[in-house]
Amino acid sequence: MEEFDLEYFQKRILSGIEKVFKGGRVLFAFQDEMKQSIIKNLLPKNHSVFLFTDGGFEKAEYQRVLLTSDQSDTDCSVQVYEIEYPSKFFVLTHRMVLGALMGLGIERESIGDIVVQKDGRVFFACTKEISPYLEKEFTQISKAKIRLKKTTQRISVFKEANHQKLFVSSLRIDVLLSAAYHISRKTAQEMIEAKEVLLNHLPVSKPTIQVKPNEIISVRHKGRIWIEEILGSSASGRIVLNLGMLK
Numbered sequence: 001m002e003e004f005d006l007e008y009f010q011k012r013i014l015s016g017i018e019k020v021f022k023g024g025r026v027l028f029a030f031q032d033e034m035k036q037s038i039i040k041n042l043l044p045k046n047h048s049v050f051l052f053t054d055g056g057f058e059k060a061e062y063q064r065v066l067l068t069s070d071q072s073d074t075d076c077s078v079q080v081y082e083i084e085y086p087s088k089f090f091v092l093t094h095r096m097v098l099g100a101l102m103g104l105g106i107e108r109e110s111i112g113d114i115v116v117q118k119d120g121r122v123f124f125a126c127t128k129e130i131s132p133y134l135e136k137e138f139t140q141i142s143k144a145k146i147r148l149k150k151t152t153q154r155i156s157v158f159k160e161a162n163h164q165k166l167f168v169s170s171l172r173i174d175v176l177l178s179a180a181y182h183i184s185r186k187t188a189q190e191m192i193e194a195k196e197v198l199l200n201h202l203p204v205s206k207p208t209i210q211v212k213p214n215e216i217i218s219v220r221h222k223g224r225i226w227i228e229e230i231l232g233s234s235a236s237g238r239i240v241l242n243l244g245m246l247k
Contacts, residue, residue, distance in 0.1 A: 004195075006203075009035065013042050020049045020067045027077065029109035029127055030055070030062040033201040033218070039065055055112050056080040056125030058156040062112040064127065077128040078112065080155075084147040087120040092141060097124060100141040106130065113157055123155055162245045163228065167238040171227070173199065173217065174207035180225045180243055196220040223247040 016026035031039065036053065043049055048069065054076035055063035064076040085092060094114045101111055101124075112125030126134060135148055166179050177188035177197065189207045191197050197204045198218040199211065211217065213227045224246045231240040 004034075006038075009038065010042060013039050016067050017042065017044065017049055020069050023069055025066065025068040025070070025073060028065040028067075029107070030112045030125070031065050031109075032062055034198055034203070036063060036065060037201040039067075043067075052076060054078045055157075057113055057115060057123070058154050060113045060125065060157050062125070064112070078125055079128045079131045080123055080125045080151050080153075081134070081148045082151050083122040083124070083141075084149055085122070085141065085144050090142075090144045091120070092116065092122050092144075096141055097122060101134075101138065104134075104137055106134075115155060115157055117155075123151065159246050162247075164243050164245065165231075166241055166243050167234055168241065169238055171210050171212075171239065172207065173197070173204060173209045173211050176211055176217065176225065176227075176243075177219065180245065181219070181222060191219065 016028075019026055028039075040051065043051060050068050050071050050073075052066040052068070052074045053063040054066075055061070056078040057080070064078055066074070066076050083092065083097065094116055097114050097116075098111070102108070106126075110127045110130050114122070114124040116122050138146070138148060140146060164180075166176075168175050168179050174185050174188040174192065177183065177191065178185045181188075185207075192204050192207050195203050196219060198216075199209065200215055201218065211227060213230060215226060217225045219225070226244045228242040228244045231242065234240055
């Protein structure tokens with residue numbers, strides 16, 4: 001996981017909130033779920049600052065965040081494109097699309113979700129600010145010629161979850177990671193220390209944290225898990241639960 005300066009990010013958000021207090025508006029580029037949670041937690045409890053988000057897709061992971069003093073000001077300036085390409089002869093992947101965009105010098109925060117559907121259709125969201133540049137320069141991915149087509153269709157970023165029954169000694173986060181991903185407790189603890197694990201989109205600081213049902217554990221390169229239901233205890237005293245998993 002890339003190094004993240006939490007203090008600097010919080011200062012940026014607080015500066016933006018101060019600007020809104022003075023009647024301005026602040027539109028951030030695409031933020032992941034962790035940063036979205038931090039922004040929401042920093043908002044004042046009164047209603048002088050309104051927050052709007054949009055990722056261009058239903059249930060988008062990456063979303064632009066707008067802070068404004070005007071409740072009717074909701075435009076987050078997101079553009080969604082479909083990538084038209086010779087799908088009969090070429091298969092596009094998420095990694096290929098992102099790599100090609102980065103190759104154009106585009107900042108990651110200017111790109112939202114990249115959606116590759118089962119039928120081969122590919123969509124991505126971006127800031128409207130870079131749309132003219134992309135329409136001119138983004139014409140090829142690997143050896144395939146492509147064409148960008150604007151779309152206003154609200155596609156759902158839906159992934160089907162897997163489910164499994166687990167027997168665990170406790171609801172500690174390192175114990176759940178160990179059981180879900182078939183890794184040692186030590187490896188799970190090292191992942192937490194390396195800041196590769198988020199709980200409800202925020203970094204986990206201790207492996208001893210107890211996880212509650214429906215809280216989301218996000219793991220770098222592995223996906224997400226959550227406790228769907230605690231079923232009871234086994235004869236040996238272990239906790240029996242249903243676990244949801246998304247890769």
